[in-house]
Amino acid sequence: MKRTTSAAELLLQLDRHSGVPLRLQLERELRRSVRSGRLVSGSPLPSTRALAADLGLSRGVVVEAYEQLLAEGYFVARHGSATRVAARRTHADSVAAPEPPIPVPRFDLRPGLPDLSLFPRRAWMLSTRCALAAAPNAAFDYPDVRGAEPARVALTAYLNRARATIARPDRVILCNGSAQGIGLVCRVLRERGVRAVAVEDPGHADQCTDIRATGLRTRRIAVDARGLRVDRLARTDVGAVLVTPAHQYPTGAVLAPERRAALLDWAERTRGLIIEDDYDAEYRYDREPVGALQGLAPDRVVYVGTASKVLSPALRLGWLVVPSDFVDPVAQAKLHADRGSPALAQLAFADFLDRGELDRHLRRTRAVYRSRRDTLVAALQAQFGVLPIQGVAAGLHLVIELEPDLDEETVVAAAARRSVRVYGARAYRANPRQGPAALLIGYGGISESDMPEGVRQLALAIAECRTSQPTGVASARADA
């Protein structure tokens, strides 16, 4: 039988001046000793009397600490024998290894991201303060699973005005970003017997994965310069289509008027559902944004929006406007998923909308991004001469085609070595080898003053990859 461990061996460290009650300190030290293996599994503990004497504590303190550790399972007591350390595998107190810092590229040309430095911190703070001060106590209860009513009301007004939707507060469901919203709609579709959803090709690869995770299949439908090839929808068995009519991702195409009409016809004819992802429709620079499809057929369209592109993805604020027969099932799906999204941020967002802060922010940022786009296009033309640029009219990125002999991944890697973060178009295609090699170049994360140098570095990277024609025009210019 093992001998009793003495207090001295336990190396229990108590600090009489820390302000933390000694009983609490003793409990923590005893737990630590068990976990570290200093108190060996199965070994008997010193008597409470002995330990109290050793440590200069009242016996009551030690008794209470032992009782606590008995209750928690660190110690065991059997009638008539000493209290022992429980016979358990012990675990060292693990100290977390510091997380490796994510390298920040000097020129961040990621697509689909707004300029994070433009986030209207002051206005958001004001709205948060006002919302928190004005909220009734009931606002701190479990939230309405569709989202706080003031937020649904404010959002309805905004969307009907700015996006030409036909929304009503009781058909709005706020989500943790648009991805969750699309996922919830897909769950409901599957419950209704839908088996496949059409998606754009090229399109959001992550959305495809999310849709398939709900048990639905995806059918990729080609996109050309006029948007989704709606004519091909009729040849599929899908019950719904996920589409980005205002600004196709990633090509930047706007769905052409006759295709909008054809899409609505398809939905009416087949009782199919259109899931309209309106993710960055607010950013159109040379003309007014195209109004939402939902406004033409609110019974056949689920409208999906997000604050990720117009404010910040960190807010995780997304919303759905759904046909009446989708309200309850989508709300039910949201309830199962997470009991609703955080209410306080929704109330802040409502205040932010009501004050016209989003309109103000959009006016300001639209001007910034328009100017950046112009500078970017000029920089690209200066480096590459005439090259096909797509998606210039709207959004936060554009697309440049690469010469046929260039490999996209090689270019992206070469750019990364020059601290230029840029995405290739391939990952967005059903068949990565189909279609020309191309780069998505975002201008949300780069200042105008950095653009010429960023583009120059990109051109140098491309030149390095142009092994077959090392003295090409762009290469010569980039080196100039």
Added chain:
Amino acid sequence: MKRTTSAAELLLQLDRHSGVPLRLQLERELRRSVRSGRLVSGSPLPSTRALAADLGLSRGVVVEAYEQLLAEGYFVARHGSATRVAARRTHADSVAAPEPPIPVPRFDLRPGLPDLSLFPRRAWMLSTRCALAAAPNAAFDYPDVRGAEPARVALTAYLNRARATIARPDRVILCNGSAQGIGLVCRVLRERGVRAVAVEDPGHADQCTDIRATGLRTRRIAVDARGLRVDRLARTDVGAVLVTPAHQYPTGAVLAPERRAALLDWAERTRGLIIEDDYDAEYRYDREPVGALQGLAPDRVVYVGTASKVLSPALRLGWLVVPSDFVDPVAQAKLHADRGSPALAQLAFADFLDRGELDRHLRRTRAVYRSRRDTLVAALQAQFGVLPIQGVAAGLHLVIELEPDLDEETVVAAAARRSVRVYGARAYRANPRQGPAALLIGYGGISESDMPEGVRQLALAIAECRTSQPTGVASARADA
């Protein structure tokens, strides 16, 4: 062929003093006219020249408005013929019916809810302001899917100190409340081939539904005064068990030391997973809270926590501490679910924890709830004499058994008529008819001064239901 609609008939209302550009106003009015049916499907529109003249606008403004509505699909143009209204079913601009207000009971004895009026608005606001001011721009990007690092670090320190866990920031995953966290873990379990999860009986009915929604089956295991009947676990085929060791919901039992040991043994022996729902462990009034099971076996326990009971459910702040082999799959599941929870609230929470505000809030509220519990118990004893009260030691509610001849639902309904909201125990049981009729009486939502009257009204409601013995003791007292 239909004649062209004139501008006058369109009743287009333009306001030259509103500050809204006339082109925008014209577009809105045209959309409204299409939707309302005033502009009939298929009918030709007035020429841009005629409409401009009618309205006193420049022709360019009308041309642009027409182009916009063509782009959006409200109008159609065919070569060589007039622009027409698209042939679509029209939708009246629906005006939302005001939502019916939810009746607020005078005496809210709902269980599982903190006092919403005690939410520390000022401290939360301060933390929000500091977090927003201190956040680097990168904090506004897509968040780390596990949650903002400062929040995971602060939470780790809090949990290791206050809940005796062995947590590390890289094993913490922040969620939209604990329900989402449990759902994500269940998804991962199912992917690993687990088919069933054990749950407590009585227990959280919603959690059962959520677990089954992930494709897992649930096996109900009985709970008695010492918590989960762990001995019955071995007879099931489950790969995991969801348990509330610190404070069983709804009975209020604390899992007994020998059962804690047996549960850990079961997990080691069967390689099973313990999902420890620690939802309101911080509220224990007569003794220190029992430390988390996770601290004894961090490789076999998923720790689940939430701010819902200690701060507010509206925050939707929940967290998991998971074994190392669960980190990546759970993070992946969270990514698919919603790309991560809102980051700004997490940063505010980190600041709140770092300042010691949660400790301060718990000290304050623990004293409030302890006092309320004492008053409630006294009021119950005054009205009902000696009656079995369970779950008094901890949490935010207690349980009273009803006399055998009373029907729970009838009592709950009678109480509601007296503006007393109280929950029956039945809904928490696998077999509602099993076990005694009982009421869960929460004291989070009622002030001490309201308690005597609330309990008196409850007693009157019970007396009304006691049809077989209308002159019983409690009845007589309640009428006194």
